[in-house]
Amino acid sequence: xxxxxxxxxxxxxxxxxxxxxxxxxxxxxxxxxxxxxxxxxxxxxxxxxxxxxxxxxxxxxxxxxxxxxxxxxxxxxxxxxxxxxxxxxxxxxxxxxxxxxxxxxxxxxxxxxxxxxxxxxxxxxxxxxxxxxxxxxxxxxxxxxxxxxxxxxxxxxxxxxxxxxxxxxxxxxxxxxxxxxxxxxxxxxxxxxxxxxxxxxxxxxxxxxxxxxxxxxxxxxxxxxxxxxxxxxxxxxxxxxxxxxxxxxxxxxxxxxxxxxxxxxx
Amino acid sequence: xxxxxxxxxxxxxxxxxxxxxxxxxxxxxxxxxxxxxxxxxxxxxxxxxxxxxxxxxxxxxxxxxxxxxxxxxxxxxxxxxxxxxxxxxxxxxxxxxxxxxxxxxxxxxxxxxxxxxxxxxxxxxxxxxxxxxxxxxxxxxxxxxxxxxxxxxxxxxxxxxxxxxxxxxxxxxxxxxxxxxxxxxxxxxxxxxxxxxxxxxxxxxxxxxxxxxxxxxxxxxxxxxxxxxxxxxxxxxxxxxxxxxxxxxxxxxxxxxxxxxxxxxxxxxxxxxxxxxxxxxxxxxxxxxxxxxxxxxxxxxxxxxxxxxxxxxxxxxxxxxxxxxxxxxxxxxxxxxxxxxxxxxxxxxxxxxxxxxxxxxxxxxxxxxxxxxxxxxxxxxxxxxxxxxxxxxxxxxxxxxxxxxxxxxxxxxxxxxxxxxxxxxxxxxxxxxxxxxxxxxxxxxxxxxxxxxxxxxxxxxxxxxxxxxxxxxxxxxx
Numbered sequence: 001x002x003x004x005x006x007x008x009x010x011x012x013x014x015x016x017x018x019x020x021x022x023x024x025x026x027x028x029x030x031x032x033x034x035x036x037x038x039x040x041x042x043x044x045x046x047x048x049x050x051x052x053x054x055x056x057x058x059x060x061x062x063x064x065x066x067x068x069x070x071x072x073x074x075x076x077x078x079x080x081x082x083x084x085x086x087x088x089x090x091x092x093x094x095x096x097x098x099x100x101x102x103x104x105x106x107x108x109x110x111x112x113x114x115x116x117x118x119x120x121x122x123x124x125x126x127x128x129x130x131x132x133x134x135x136x137x138x139x140x141x142x143x144x145x146x147x148x149x150x151x152x153x154x155x156x157x158x159x160x161x162x163x164x165x166x167x168x169x170x171x172x173x174x175x176x177x178x179x180x181x182x183x184x185x186x187x188x189x190x191x192x193x194x195x196x197x198x199x200x201x202x203x204x205x206x207x208x209x210x211x212x213x214x215x216x217x218x219x220x221x222x223x224x225x226x227x228x229x230x231x232x233x234x235x236x237x238x239x240x241x242x243x244x245x246x247x248x249x250x251x252x253x254x255x256x257x258x259x260x261x262x263x264x265x266x
Numbered sequence: 267x268x269x270x271x272x273x274x275x276x277x278x279x280x281x282x283x284x285x286x287x288x289x290x291x292x293x294x295x296x297x298x299x300x301x302x303x304x305x306x307x308x309x310x311x312x313x314x315x316x317x318x319x320x321x322x323x324x325x326x327x328x329x330x331x332x333x334x335x336x337x338x339x340x341x342x343x344x345x346x347x348x349x350x351x352x353x354x355x356x357x358x359x360x361x362x363x364x365x366x367x368x369x370x371x372x373x374x375x376x377x378x379x380x381x382x383x384x385x386x387x388x389x390x391x392x393x394x395x396x397x398x399x400x401x402x403x404x405x406x407x408x409x410x411x412x413x414x415x416x417x418x419x420x421x422x423x424x425x426x427x428x429x430x431x432x433x434x435x436x437x438x439x440x441x442x443x444x445x446x447x448x449x450x451x452x453x454x455x456x457x458x459x460x461x462x463x464x465x466x467x468x469x470x471x472x473x474x475x476x477x478x479x480x481x482x483x484x485x486x487x488x489x490x491x492x493x494x495x496x497x498x499x500x501x502x503x504x505x506x507x508x509x510x511x512x513x514x515x516x517x518x519x520x521x522x523x524x525x526x527x528x529x530x531x532x533x534x535x536x537x538x539x540x541x542x543x544x545x546x547x548x549x550x551x552x553x554x555x556x557x558x559x560x561x562x563x564x565x566x567x568x569x570x571x572x573x574x575x576x577x578x579x580x581x582x583x584x585x586x587x588x589x590x591x592x593x594x595x596x597x598x599x600x601x602x603x604x605x606x607x608x609x610x611x612x613x614x615x616x617x618x619x620x621x622x623x624x625x626x627x628x629x630x631x632x633x634x635x636x637x638x639x640x641x642x643x644x645x646x647x648x649x650x651x652x653x654x655x656x657x658x659x660x661x662x663x664x665x666x667x668x669x670x671x672x673x674x675x676x677x678x679x680x681x682x683x684x685x686x687x688x689x690x691x692x693x694x695x696x697x698x699x700x701x702x703x704x705x706x707x708x709x710x711x712x713x714x715x716x717x718x719x720x721x722x723x724x725x726x727x728x729x730x731x732x733x734x735x736x737x738x739x740x741x742x743x744x
Contacts, residue, residue, distance in 0.1 A: 016329020022377065022396075023418060028411065032397045092326045095311040138329060196426050200433055200441045205322060235315060240326060 004053040004152060006035040009073050011059025011066050012093055012121060016138035017084035018058050024141050031145075034152060050076025054151050057130075060086040060093060060121045067118075067127060074128035079151055082124045083144065085137040085240040089209050092137075094121040094243035123243070132157065135190050137207040137240040143192055160191045161212040164204050168195035176203055183228050183236055188214035188246070205239055210246035220254055230258035285703065285728045287686050287695075289738070295690050296733075298683035300675060300707065309665045317343050317639070317660045321434055324652065324667070330373070333366035333421055334645030336434045337503065338652040341641025343436020345524070346656055348635035354625035355438030356504070361617050362424040362434065363503045363643060368610040369417025370646035371563070371603040374711040375465070376410025379600055382705060383472060387479075406468065409461040413607065416451075416458050420614060423447040438629035448618050455615050459577070462608045466581055469604050476597065482688060483706045484596025484681035487512035489545050489559035490568045491673070493644050496520055498571030500609065502644040509545065509559070510569040514592045517545070523642030523651055526668070531557070542675045543668055558676035561648025562710065563602035568592050573605070575612035581605045596681055599709045634660040645670050647711055671712045681706045695728055695741040703728065 008018050022028065031037075035054075055077035061067055074080055085091050097120045124130055134147055143159060150157035160166075164186035168175070176182040176198050184203035186195065190211040197204050210216070220233045237251040290296030308327055312320065320339040325332035337359055344351060351359070377396040384403060385394055393401070400407040424443070426433040433440040473480075493501045494508035496519075509518040509529065518529060531546045533554035544557030559565075568591075573579050582605055589598060617623055634656060642651045648670030655664040685706050689699035730739040 014326055014329040014332075016326075016332065019329050019373075022373070023415075029400060029408075032400060037397060092311075092323065099311065137326065200426060202433075202440060235319070239319075239323065 003034060003036045005051075006037050006148070007050075007052040007055045007073075007077070008037070009055060009057045009059075011057065011070070011087070011124070012062040013059030013084065013086040013091065015058070017087075017136075017144075018056070020083075020138050020141050020144055021056070024145055027145050031148065035148075052077050053079065054148070055080045056148075057082045057087050057124055058084055060090045060123060061127055062093065062118055062121045064118065070124060070127050079131045080124075080128070081132045081134060081147060081151075082130050083134045083136075083139045085135065085207065085209060086121075087124045088133045088135055088244075089241045089247075090121045090123050090243035092240045092242070095238060097121060097243055098238075121243070134159065135208040136192055140192055162191050163187055163211045163214075164189045164191050164193065164195050164198070164208070167191045167193070168198050171195050171199060173198050176201055177223075177226075181226055183223050183232065185219075185236060187219050188216045206237070206241055206247065209241035209244045214246050216246055216250035217253065220250060230254050234258065285682060286731050287682075287690060287728065288731045289733060291733050295683065295686045298679050298686050300678045300682055309667060312662050312665050314661055317346050317634075317654060317656050317662060318436055320652070320654065320662070321436070327667075331366060331370055331645050331647070333362055333425060333434075334643060334650050335652070336425065337363055337643045338641040338645075338650045340434045340436050341643065342639040342652040342654045343641070345639030345641060346634060346636050346654060346660065347436055347630070347632040347639075349437050349630040349632045351438035351630055352625065352627040353622045354443065355628045355630075357617060357620060357623040358424050358439045358443055358628065359434065360503055361443075361614065361623070362421060364610045364614050364617075365417045365420030365424070367417075367502060367644070367646045368607055368614075369414045369421065370711075371607050371610075372410055372414035372417060374646070375600065375603055375607070376407065376414070378711070379708060380406065380410065382708075383469070383476070383600065387701065387705060409465065413458060413461050413465075416454050417610075419454075420451060423451065435629065437631060440629065442626050442628055443623050445624065448624075451614065452618050455611070455618070458611045459608075459615075462604070462611050463577060466604050466608060469601060470584075473601065479705065480595050480597045482685060482702075483709055484677065484684065485594050486680060486684070487594065488677055489517065489548070489557075490565035490592075491545075491559045491561050492566040492569055492649055493642070494519075494566075494570055499574040500566060500570035500572065502566075507642070507649065508569045510592075512592070512594075514568075517547075524640040526640070526642075526651055526653075530668070532668070543673045544676065555676055555680075558680065559673065560596070560677045561670050561673045562599060562646075563606050564593060564596065564599045565648065566644065567602045567605060573609045573612075575609055575616070577612055578605055578609035581608060596677065596706070596709045599711065603711070634658060647671055648673055671710075674710050674712065678707060678710055678712065681709075690730070695730055695739045700728065700741060 008021065010018060024031065055073055057073065057080060061070060082088050086093070090097070125133065132147065134143060136143070146159065147157045168186055171194065173195060177184045180201065182203040184198060185206040186198060186204040188210060189204050189206045190208040192208045195204070216237070223233060224230070233254045234251045237247040241247050286299045287295050288297040308324060312323055315323065320343060321336045324335040324339045327335055340359070381389070381394045381396065381399050384406065385398065396407065424433065424439065489512065490510045491507060493503070493505045495501045495505045507521040507523055508516070509521065511517050521529065529546050530543050531549060531554065533542045533544055542554050544554035545559050546557060549557040567582060573582055585593070585601060585605065638655045640651060640653045642649060650670055651668040653666040654662055657663050682703055685702045686699065689696065689702055728741050729737050732738050
């Protein structure tokens with residue numbers, strides 16, 4: 001019986017998510033026996049053409065070539081899973097979506113005419129249908145193994161979509177926001193990390209992006225009442241998941257409040 | 267041709283290494299350029315953000331060595347706060363960096379290079395990868411996986427997680443190191459020492475097969491740069507910079523990284539996107555190449571007198587017996603990496619016995635006391651410098667990151683040029699040459715996404731450029 005074929009694709013990213021696959025040391029040997037890991041479309045075109053049973057896609061879309069390539073990946077993939085903040089929300093490089101890309105390009109490169117880039121860094125799902133999104137910056141190894149195992153077994157992966165707060169309470173942490181007044185994105189961020197930062201008295205900074213049906217306005221209103229200023233609140237949402245819709249919208253709302261545009265006193 | 271020139275301003279690295287070979291009027295290869303898009307996107311979008319965020323943000327430049335950025339960013343933050351972290355925090359950071367070097371070198375050696383070195387450069391590419399190695403040499407592959415895992419566990423113990431850890435901060439670290447963490451690390455030490463020394467024996471036993479690579483992969487004179495203690499002991503995070511000439515004489519010793527601009531220039535080339543740092547006193551005019559220097563494992567063991575730990579020093583002595591006091595070939599980066607793996611295990615073991623590591627005070631608090639701060643350390647691939655300027659509120663106004671892979675750029679170009687001169691004949695590009703270039707570039711373990719794809723060949727695009735700028739030939743291997 002032929003083994004299912006797994007492919008890993010990289011777009012604009014730091015490689016951290018696909019390295020998480022290599023970090024699954026204990027499961028790696030087992031995994032290598034269960035699936036045929038075929039990485040690159042072009043490298044395998046001659047010997048092992050698609051389709052692939054499972055494609056893991058890391059990274060965001062930032063160039064015209066990326067736009068074409070992701071279409072090809074979609075065509076030859078039965079199941080397409082995006083992994084990490086870049087693939088699911090555009091990643092940290094989506095911070096440039098807020099800036100003038102032309103000015104930026106001229107600043108950064110000696111010969112900007114050679115640089116072909118899109119105005120925005122965007123999530124994979126903006127370009128092709130995605131079967132499953134696995135969050136995190138980077139993804140967590142156990143969740144990645146869970147997804148691959150579930151797909152191999154033909155079942156639905158068990159990935160929670162509730163808030164980090166749930167994990168934080170289960171872990172028995174003292175709430176950093178209530179006890180110390182530390183700004184924390186835990187109430188609006190999807191679980192998965194085990195509430196790592198609050199366990200060490202740091203506020204959550206949103207690596208996993210927005211949870212299902214978050215209420216970020218309630219959170220920032222509360223933080224504002226606690227004395228956190230608007231520029232800090234805006235920055236809080238503008239990190240690795242800056243372009244995730246719920247975070248993007250809330251950052252804009254606070255920005256408008258800061259500018260006095262909504263009629264409220266800053 | 268636009269494929270060759272397409273780069274993205276924010277992704278610090280693309281999926282493809284881009285190499286252009288420039289022919290001279292005589293039809294011979296006159297120049298080679300290795301194109302990398304650098305971290306410049308980060309240098310722009312970090313502006314306006316608080317210095318305290320820099321460890322977390324800059325770690326995202328790279329999933330392979332995020333710890334190096336955590337450390338350099340935190341040290342730059344220390345300088346801006348004008349604080350000295352508590353002794354326990356300094357030791358925790360030392361431990362963290364050792365774990366990082368250990369895991370990254372293990373990845374480079376076992377997952378990326380061992381398939382070439384152990385299965386042979388001509389082995390079937392379909393299985394010349396870490397999974398092929400697992401089948402052909404399961405014990406060796408397992409050793410590599412365990413060494414990397416151990417390094418990652420050391421990282422997780424200090425930073426909270428393996429990739430993009432969050433617990434290193436300006437002023438120190440975020441939590442106390444516990445005896446439970448120590449016990450987990452200590453339990454594995456004997457196995458790791460055994461795995462590391464067995465790896466060195468294995469490498470030494472096969473190195474003779476690569477006589478040709480030894481002499482054709484970057485065998486040339488260059489300056490060497492890296493951290494080092496004043497007495498010449500190998501150092502990775504706390505010392506200052508030593509700059510050594512090709513013949514082993516000292517050019518500059520114990521340079522404070524804060525003053526790096528005094529001796530290093532950054533060439534903004536007209537035909538590349540990458541700035542090439544160079545040693546300023548050797549450069550007169552626009553061509554930075556006379557100021558070429560190498561950083562990373564080979565540079566570090568060339569400029570240090572000793573590791574300062576017994577087993578690594580024994581290996582270093584044997585290495586010097588064989589290759590001389592200054593090893594010139596970049597092929598020997600592999601050997602240097604394995605020696606550093608041993609040194610890291612020995613130093614981690616020593617730190618586990620140090621009572622200061624476990625002290626409760628791990629963070630110094632302060633406000634913005636300086637408007638510029640430079641943080642430097644040895645990343646696995648070489649010296650990393652973060653240079654920040656801030657306003658009175660601690661918001662970044664200017665940022666410069668000097669990355670190990672960028673500093674090796676001139677040496678990588680030279681290595682490719684040497685290989686190309688040997689393998690390019692007329693306006694043709696052959697697959698044999700691509701294989702050689704791949705192995706030559708990989709010796710530097712450049713921090714490129716393409717060099718870290720553990721499975722398959724290094725994706726790259728090579729183009730041959732005529733003196734008038736016309737592209738004569740182009741080969742692309744994805």
